[in-house]
Amino acid sequence: xxxxxxxxxxxxxxxxxxxxxxxxxxxxxxxxxxxxxxxxxxxxxxxxxxxxxxxxxxxxxxxxxxxxxxxxxxxxxxxxxxxxxxxxxxxxxxxxxxxxxxxxxxxxxxxxxxxxxxxxxxxxxxxxxxxxxxxxxxxxxxxxxxxxxxxxxxxxxxxxxxxxxxxxxxxxxxxxxxxxxxxxxxxxxxxxxxxxxxxxxxxxxxxxxxxxxxxxxxxxxxxxxxxxxxxxxxxxxxxxxxxxxxxxxxxxxxxxxxxxxxxxxxxxxxxxxxxxxxxxxxxxxxxxxxxxxxxxxxxxxxxxxxxxxxxxxxxxxxxxxxxxxxxxxxxxxxxxxxxxxxx
Amino acid sequence: xxxxxxxxxxxxxxxxxxxxxxxxxxxxxxxxxxxxxxxxxxxxxxxxxxxxxxxxxxxxxxxxxxxxxxxxxxxxxxxxxxxxxxxxxxxxxxxxxxxxxxxxxxxxxxxxxxxxxxxxxxxxxxxxxxxxxxxxxxxxxxxxxxxxxxxxxxxxxxxxxxxxxxxxxxxxxxxxxxxxxxxxxxxxxxxxxxxxxxxxxxxxxxxxxxxxxxxxxxxxxxxxxxxxxxxxxxxxxxxxxxxxxxxxxxxxxxxxxxxxxxxxxxxxxxxxxxxxxxxxxxxxxxxxxxxxxxxxxxxxxxxxxxxxxxxxxxxxxxxxxxxxxxxxxxxxxxxxxxxxxxx
Numbered sequence: 001x002x003x004x005x006x007x008x009x010x011x012x013x014x015x016x017x018x019x020x021x022x023x024x025x026x027x028x029x030x031x032x033x034x035x036x037x038x039x040x041x042x043x044x045x046x047x048x049x050x051x052x053x054x055x056x057x058x059x060x061x062x063x064x065x066x067x068x069x070x071x072x073x074x075x076x077x078x079x080x081x082x083x084x085x086x087x088x089x090x091x092x093x094x095x096x097x098x099x100x101x102x103x104x105x106x107x108x109x110x111x112x113x114x115x116x117x118x119x120x121x122x123x124x125x126x127x128x129x130x131x132x133x134x135x136x137x138x139x140x141x142x143x144x145x146x147x148x149x150x151x152x153x154x155x156x157x158x159x160x161x162x163x164x165x166x167x168x169x170x171x172x173x174x175x176x177x178x179x180x181x182x183x184x185x186x187x188x189x190x191x192x193x194x195x196x197x198x199x200x201x202x203x204x205x206x207x208x209x210x211x212x213x214x215x216x217x218x219x220x221x222x223x224x225x226x227x228x229x230x231x232x233x234x235x236x237x238x239x240x241x242x243x244x245x246x247x248x249x250x251x252x253x254x255x256x257x258x259x260x261x262x263x264x265x266x267x268x269x270x271x272x273x274x275x276x277x278x279x280x281x282x283x284x285x286x287x288x289x290x291x292x293x294x295x296x297x298x299x300x301x302x303x304x305x306x307x308x309x310x311x312x313x314x315x316x317x318x319x320x321x322x323x324x325x326x327x328x329x330x331x332x333x334x335x336x337x338x339x340x341x342x343x
Numbered sequence: 344x345x346x347x348x349x350x351x352x353x354x355x356x357x358x359x360x361x362x363x364x365x366x367x368x369x370x371x372x373x374x375x376x377x378x379x380x381x382x383x384x385x386x387x388x389x390x391x392x393x394x395x396x397x398x399x400x401x402x403x404x405x406x407x408x409x410x411x412x413x414x415x416x417x418x419x420x421x422x423x424x425x426x427x428x429x430x431x432x433x434x435x436x437x438x439x440x441x442x443x444x445x446x447x448x449x450x451x452x453x454x455x456x457x458x459x460x461x462x463x464x465x466x467x468x469x470x471x472x473x474x475x476x477x478x479x480x481x482x483x484x485x486x487x488x489x490x491x492x493x494x495x496x497x498x499x500x501x502x503x504x505x506x507x508x509x510x511x512x513x514x515x516x517x518x519x520x521x522x523x524x525x526x527x528x529x530x531x532x533x534x535x536x537x538x539x540x541x542x543x544x545x546x547x548x549x550x551x552x553x554x555x556x557x558x559x560x561x562x563x564x565x566x567x568x569x570x571x572x573x574x575x576x577x578x579x580x581x582x583x584x585x586x587x588x589x590x591x592x593x594x595x596x597x598x599x600x601x602x603x604x605x606x607x608x609x610x611x612x613x614x615x616x617x618x619x620x621x622x623x624x625x626x627x628x629x630x631x632x633x634x635x636x637x638x639x640x641x642x643x644x645x646x647x648x649x650x651x652x653x654x655x656x657x658x659x660x661x662x663x664x665x666x667x668x669x670x671x672x673x674x675x676x677x678x679x680x681x682x683x684x685x686x
Contacts, residue, residue: 048485048486063460063461064457065457065461067440072422073416073417073422073425073441074416074417074418074419074422074423075417076417079415079416079417080417082416082443086443090450095442095453095454095457096442096443097410097440097441097442097457097461098416098440098441098442098443099438099439099440099441100425100429100439100441107433110438111438114407114408114438114440117406118406118408118440118461118462119461142391143391256629282626283625283626283629286599286626286629286630287629287630287631288630288631
């Protein structure tokens with residue numbers, strides 16, 4: 001059963017005063033008598049009157065809401081970034097609302113629209129795998145609303161972004177496998193679509209070359225990097241005569257799939273094939289053996305994105321120069337790649 | 344750099360016509376000439392005019408946004424419920440925004456406030472562990488905005504809710520352990536606070552009694568059911584003379600902690616201690632051995648919650664009788680509890 005919402009006009013009518021007097025009374029304006037203020041408050045309470053913050057937002061352009069757009073909130077990487085954003089946002093009295101795109105481009109565009117209609121004060125986004133066109137983000141920028149990209153970003157947009165050094169993360173992971181004695185290191189990538197994966201592929205390639213190994217294109221498997229993709233990629237590699245003795249995957253689920261297949265077929269991890277993944281999802285430490293991985297410091301990434309937002313809000317009408325923050329990833333070595341005792 | 348947003352008044356001024364004419368021209372009103380419509384559209388495009396849906400929402404009370412409040416979006420259970428809600432909501436052209444409370448009561452209250460201020464058309468919520476007072480939800484109901492609780496609900500509120508039969512899930516899990524030959528079955532609970540855990544405790548107890556076993560209070564360990572809690576609960580149980588030969592945990596992380604400790608101390612799972620958890624988190628199938636668990640059908644739960652929302656919206660001004668939907672959980676038997684071959 002819908003109830004009509006009480007307005008200041010309803011209060012005004014009850015008391016036979018003007019709406020403007022009611023408005024000023026509710027704001028404790030000095031020109032309004034204590035008596036009137038009391039009467040207004042009494043009627044307001046009786047009618048269950050709620051000050052309309054949306055109307056206020058229409059006037060001052062502030063809703064105190066930050067919209068976050070992520071492909072999916074159930075990856076620990078993304079949910080940790082959100083946590084990092086909330087940590088900073090809450091201290092500044094901003095509420096955070098999260099929207100998922102499931103990597104669907106149309107949903108991403110309509111989500112930006114919905115957030116603009118909800119009058120968010122800013123948008124922090126990691127775009128979908130399908131996104132090639134960035135006009136919906138430019139529209140946000142053109143309306144003077146801060147938009148900050150994280151992880152998956154685009155340098156050409158001239159908006160602030162927070163990323164990790166994907167090249168470095170991949171370089172460290174691959175070099176570690178070389179140091180563990182691996183000679184034929186395969187790589188799982190999704191480089192056709194997203195720049196972060198291209199960077200990781202580049203890091204893998206450079207680390208091989210810098211360490212005297214060849215870059216062999218046939219050891220690079222392109223897929224969507226989900227669990228099933230990791231499984232089929234590994235199965236494909238095991239059909240070779242010269243099967244790889246190490247795999248570096250650009251995702252956590254991809255390397256899990258590889259490990260499942262290896263164990264099912266009787267291979268030993270890390271003795272026969274050493275494994276390193278990317279993204280420190282919690283499950284990577286629950287597997288047997290636990291999986292080595294590259295940690296992206298998602299909390300710090302979220303903190304940084306929220307801090308840029310607050311700076312941009314504080315800059316108000318002044319021109320704000322977009323910032324780029326590059327965080328250093330950390331290689332976490334667990335048993336799946338550890339053939340030698342660390343020095 | 345903030346830009347002032349163009350309004351219909353700006354367009355009107357440019358063309359020296361009234362704002363009302365602009366408004367009608369933009370709505371393709373038959374009384375407005377084709378020439379005027381064309382001129383208005385041209386100026387609107389030039390000024391980057393955006394129709395203000397919030398202002399429209401103020402008039403018709405619809406934002407096409409459903410707000411979802413969950414303790415945390417990174418548990419697969421909650422994220423799957425959200426997926427289930429989106430599946431239905433998207434077909435009806437609703438956008439979904441997710442807010443996390445991290446089980447913090449104050450954050451839950453302020454989140455409800457923020458969603459009301461964002462003029463959501465409905466709220467679907469699973470409340471926090473600390474929530475004992477439900478006035479913030481009643482406020483939503485009083486304003487005629489549909490509010491639907493899921494999983495963690497409260498029958499006294501007289502709002503719609505979608506839950507699973509927690510008693511049945513726990514009963515099935517415990518009976519399964521009995522059938523596998525367990526005689527001293529421990530239980531991890533968080534029953535002090537949330538009714539779903541009380542129901543699971545009740546299911547555990549009834550299954551024991553119905554199968555000729557005693558209910559031994561000292562085998563029930565109360566905690567927050569996180570990974571560390573599962574570890575310390577198991578450590579506590581292993582100090583007994585008569586250590587348990589089975590554990591049923593009301594959470595997925597709790598049973599994972601128990602398994603880690605058992606394996607570290609050289610116990611065999613399921614031979615020495617058989618284990619069953621609750622909530623079919625993906626990692627439960629990646630562990631060794633994979634963990635038996637109770638699946639709560641979260642997608643279906645989300646579907647049902649969204650369907651109730653749509654029905655309540657369709658009922659409009661008519662009185663809507665709150666609905667209660669109880670879903671049947673499913674016991675998923677994996678190696679952690681399987682001592683005997685299934686029949």
